[in-house]
Amino acid sequence: MLPVALPFLCLQPLVENAVKHGLEGKADKCHIQITAQDAGAEALVVIEDDGAGMDPGLLRRILAREVSPTGGIGLSNVDDRLRQVYGDDHGLVIETAVGAGMKITVRLPKYQPGVHLAGRLTPR
Numbered sequence: 001m002l003p004v005a006l007p008f009l010c011l012q013p014l015v016e017n018a019v020k021h022g023l024e025g026k027a028d029k030c031h032i033q034i035t036a037q038d039a040g041a042e043a044l045v046v047i048e049d050d051g052a053g054m055d056p057g058l059l060r061r062i063l064a065r066e067v068s069p070t071g072g073i074g075l076s077n078v079d080d081r082l083r084q085v086y087g088d089d090h091g092l093v094i095e096t097a098v099g100a101g102m103k104i105t106v107r108l109p110k111y112q113p114g115v116h117l118a119g120r121l122t123p124r
């Protein structure tokens with residue numbers, strides 16, 4: 001399989017959010033799962049937490065940059081950059097509800113010209 005090109009700093013803000021916001025409000029423990037899977041012409045990276053979740057309507061308005069309750073830029077910045085690199089249909093896919101955690105799917109086309117790997121591959 002080809003190595004998958006991952007645009008710079010696309011996962012870190014999402015994992016940071018799962019740690020930072022996942023614990024908001026409720027439990028003293030939150031599980032975070034990160035999986036990468038081959039899906040034909042794409043690789044899917046899924047970041048999922050079982051924490052606080054959020055109102056999907058508010059999320060939509062944050063991604064549309066209509067509101068920013070915390071002044072945060074993490075989510076919308078990753079979403080914008082993925083759209084810039086891969087096209088408008090490759091923004092973040094987010095499933096969430098209040099109290100129901102958050103599941104974010106990043107879809108990375110495997111055969112996209114012009115996307116460079118971050119870092120070097122070292123033979124093993």
Ligand SMILES: Nc1ncnc2c1ncn2[C@@H]1O[C@H](COP(=O)(O)OP(=O)(O)OP(=O)(O)O)[C@@H](O)[C@H]1O
Pocket residue numbers: 013017018019020021022049051052053054062070071072073074075076101102
């Ligand atoms: N995993 C998550 N669980 C619950 N709420 C989340 C999660 N990720 C994001 N959010 C909500 O979405 C909002 C926007 O996230 P975003 O990353 O853009 O901003 P931020 O984390 O507040 O600030 P920063 O710019 O430091 O990332 C957060 O303030 C939070 O309310």
Ligand SMILES: [Mg+2]
Pocket residue numbers: 013016017072073074075
């Ligand atoms: Mg954030």
